[in-house]
Amino acid sequence: MVFNRREFLKTAATASAALALPALSSRAFAADPIKVGALYSQTGGLSVAEKLLANGVMMAVAEINAGGGVLGRPVEVVVEDGASDPKTFSEKASKLILKDKISTVFGCHTSASRKAVLPIFERRGAMLFYQTHYEGFECSRNVVYSGAVPNQQLSNYIPWIVQKLGKKKFFIVGSNYVYPREMAKVSKKLIEAAGATWVADEYLELGHSEWAVMVSKIKESGADVVLSNVVGDSIIAFYREFKNQGLSQEVLPICATVTSEIEIAAMGAEYAAGSYTSFPYFMSIDTPANKSFIDRFRTFVNDPKAVTYHSLEAAYFQVFLWKQAVEKAGDLSAEAIRAGIRGQTYEAPGGKVTTDPDNLHCWLTPRIGQWQADGQSKVVNAYPAPIKPLPYSAYGETESNLFCTSNGLDAAKLKG
Amino acid sequence: MLDILFIGLSLGSILLLVALGLAITYGAMGVINMAHGEMVMIGAYVAVLSGIWLRASLLLAIPLAFIVTALLGLLIERVVVRRLYGRLLDTLLATWGIAILLQQAVRLEFGLSFLGIHVEGLGAGLQNVAVPSYLQGTFRLASADINAYRTFIIVITAVLTLATWFILYRTAAGMQVRAIIRNPKMAAACGIDVKRINAMTFAFGSGLAGVAGVMMSGFKTVFPDMGTTMVVDGFMVVVTGGVGSLFGTILSSGLLGEINALVAIGTNDILARAVVFGVVILVILVKPSGLFSFKGR
Numbered sequence: 249m250v251f252n253r254r255e256f257l258k259t260a261a262t263a264s265a266a267l268a269l270p271a272l273s274s275r276a277f278a279a280d281p282i283k284v285g286a287l288y289s290q291t292g293g294l295s296v297a298e299k300l301l302a303n304g305v306m307m308a309v310a311e312i313n314a315g316g317g318v319l320g321r322p323v324e325v326v327v328e329d330g331a332s333d334p335k336t337f338s339e340k341a342s343k344l345i346l347k348d349k350i351s352t353v354f355g356c357h358t359s360a361s362r363k364a365v366l367p368i369f370e371r372r373g374a375m376l377f378y379q380t381h382y383e384g385f386e387c388s389r390n391v392v393y394s395g396a397v398p399n400q401q402l403s404n405y406i407p408w409i410v411q412k413l414g415k416k417k418f419f420i421v422g423s424n425y426v427y428p429r430e431m432a433k434v435s436k437k438l439i440e441a442a443g444a445t446w447v448a449d450e451y452l453e454l455g456h457s458e459w460a461v462m463v464s465k466i467k468e469s470g471a472d473v474v475l476s477n478v479v480g481d482s483i484i485a486f487y488r489e490f491k492n493q494g495l496s497q498e499v500l501p502i503c504a505t506v507t508s509e510i511e512i513a514a515m516g517a518e519y520a521a522g523s524y525t526s527f528p529y530f531m532s533i534d535t536p537a538n539k540s541f542i543d544r545f546r547t548f549v550n551d552p553k554a555v556t557y558h559s560l561e562a563a564y565f566q567v568f569l570w571k572q573a574v575e576k577a578g579d580l581s582a583e584a585i586r587a588g589i590r591g592q593t594y595e596a597p598g599g600k601v602t603t604d605p606d607n608l609h610c611w612l613t614p615r616i617g618q619w620q621a622d623g624q625s626k627v628v629n630a631y632p633a634p635i636k637p638l639p640y641s642a643y644g645e646t647e648s649n650l651f652c653t654s655n656g657l658d659a660a661k662l663k664g
Numbered sequence: 665m666l667d668i669l670f671i672g673l674s675l676g677s678i679l680l681l682v683a684l685g686l687a688i689t690y691g692a693m694g695v696i697n698m699a700h701g702e703m704v705m706i707g708a709y710v711a712v713l714s715g716i717w718l719r720a721s722l723l724l725a726i727p728l729a730f731i732v733t734a735l736l737g738l739l740i741e742r743v744v745v746r747r748l749y750g751r752l753l754d755t756l757l758a759t760w761g762i763a764i765l766l767q768q769a770v771r772l773e774f775g776l777s778f779l780g781i782h783v784e785g786l787g788a789g790l791q792n793v794a795v796p797s798y799l800q801g802t803f804r805l806a807s808a809d810i811n812a813y814r815t816f817i818i819v820i821t822a823v824l825t826l827a828t829w830f831i832l833y834r835t836a837a838g839m840q841v842r843a844i845i846r847n848p849k850m851a852a853a854c855g856i857d858v859k860r861i862n863a864m865t866f867a868f869g870s871g872l873a874g875v876a877g878v879m880m881s882g883f884k885t886v887f888p889d890m891g892t893t894m895v896v897d898g899f900m901v902v903v904t905g906g907v908g909s910l911f912g913t914i915l916s917s918g919l920l921g922e923i924n925a926l927v928a929i930g931t932n933d934i935l936a937r938a939v940v941f942g943v944v945i946l947v948i949l950v951k952p953s954g955l956f957s958f959k960g961r
Binding site for chain 1: 667668671674675678780782784788789790791792793794795800801802809811812813814882883884885887893924925928929932933934936937
């Protein structure tokens with residue numbers, strides 16, 4: 249780029265003004281609140297799930313403020329509505345970063361919305377904290393991922409199904425979009441490695457709830473276990489149809505990766521009793537820390553029957569990871585947070601979590617829960633300690649051969 | 665093969681359940697009622713609320729939902745639809761507005777959530793309806809396992825269809841409705857109270873939607889947006905069958921249901937849905953007024 253003198257002066261002046269302004273204002277109002285963004289759908293089809301996540305963030309902020317804030321300053325949340333639409337998500341992300349001058353946003357639930365906002369966070373140098381378990385295959389230096397990636401949900405799950413449940417033939421079923429398809433990819437590797445086979449890999453339209461044909465296919469397939477990556481309200485219709493066609497969870501269990509306490513409550517516990525889900529967090533985890541978390545959440549949302557689940561717990565603890573990173577770095581900029589958060593550890597309601605120094609995903613403890621007649625899970629298997637997140641496990645990433653490091657993605661490994 | 669046909673029959677009966685009410689309001693009155701899906705939703709919420717607050721079973725919710733949605737339909741007809749007869753696009757917009765109002769009313773718990781009051785069973789979340797144990801699972805019939813709840817839906821749909829047929833073709837009021845379908849002005853000239861009959865017809869159509877909602881609540885999720893996709897399927901069936909023809913609606917729902925099931929078994933559900941839409945487009949291209957239609961109006 250060639251600058252002439254006038255343009256150079258103009259740019260220099262703007263740049264220095266931009267640099268000086270925040271410095272001035274922060275000095276002038278030292279006890280000003282720290283602003284962070286909460287970008288979730290408050291309206292539209294996804295608002296049911298996303299409002300709960302926003303509640304998790306709001307509760308964490310309220311608790312941080314009650315405990316004296318961050319760096320001695322209170323935290324103020326600017327709530328924006330993504331309206332269940334990726335385009336709106338990207339507009340609102342720009343607004344939070346450019347207009348409100350916010351460097352940290354907690355938000356997004358679907359991968360579609362995350363992909364939509366990602367370029368904005370990367371170009372404008374802001375940090376996104378994303379709590380939902382997702383398909384991996386992402387290595388952004390501007391996102392802290394506090395939910396599980398496929399290896400944390402599947403690496404213990406599939407071998408356990410094969411060895412402990414003695415199942416040999418998998419029927420893989422999912423909603424038709426990127427997450428279930430990536431999960432299926434990882435699953436197939438693990439199934440073959442465990443010495444079992446898969447007989448089908450089928451998909452139903454997202455949000456579709458007519459399961460008659462699919463369940464009848466499952467019945468005819470000769471499979472002895474169903475691996476479900478079905479999402480959203482389709483889950484409820486699926487489990488109900490499953491029972492209504494006379495299939496029994498004892499003989500042919502559904503092993504799910506998405507079905508959480510929320511869906512169990514919505515379908516009626518008797519339909520899921522006996523089936524399994526793999527998640528790092530369950531509401532039934534029997535520790536004082538988790539009991540207290542459930543009580544506080546119920547009080548916070550003013551609903552004595554509210555349930556807690558993996559994404560909600562992650563939405564909550566990611567705020568504390570952010571707080572620790574800011575306090576360690578003593579600064580609010582994205583670079584400072586990124587440097588500060590590597591290796592941060594926090595005692596979350598479900599146990600210890602650590603932000604991975606390489607890929608900014610979280611070390612979580614894989615657990616397998618079996619759903620009981622009361623709508624709660626019984627943890628039937630758990631890793632002794634949190635395991636390292638591997639966002640590219642579907643493509644051959646292992647702990648000794650990392651694709652995603654602090655320098656970003658090693659694209660050469662992805663091709664090989 | 666038998667179980668595939670059964671699934672097709674079941675898919676068809678679900679389509680018919682939603683379309684039956686539409687066939688009457690759209691067919692008889694020429695009102696494109698976009699709020700029909702919301703009537704289904706209200707019916708489902710009646711099942712949820714009566715289950716929670718009255719400890720009523722799903723069976724009791726059926727007449728209850730019929731009464732609630734029929735009254736609501738009557739109200740909508742009196743306040744809005746009556747003023748818009750003959751203005752097709754205006755009724756479309758107005759009833760769409762009503763649909764959004766109804767959705768938000770449920771989501772905001774009729775405004776109570778602003779005051780911090782939470783009514784169990786309402787709100788934006790997912791709700792569930794308890795299904796009696798004898799309607800869960802399967803029963804054996806001639807060495808085949810038959811899905812109990814789907815059989816229940818087929819039976820209820822058949823009963824409602826028969827009742828509708830009886831009212832339309834074997835009662836005096838039904839004859840008046842059919843007269844209005846053929847030619848409303850001539851019917852009025854013959855001394856039929858078109859306004860009153862229209863109001864009753866609209867209420868009846870809405871009541872049928874309410875019953876459909878109760879049936880849906882037993883195997884689908886109940887939430888404020890649940891009606892939006894159903895109304896599309898409903899119109900699809902009615903238009904394919906021929907506006908104003910009860911027989912056409914029955915036939916087209918059965919046809920589309922079986923096509924859906926057969927294609928889905930052979931390939932997958934995603935393709936099956938595309939094929940169903942393809943068939944609908946083809947029918948409309950070849951027979952623009954649907955499979956069965958009246959001359960007149």
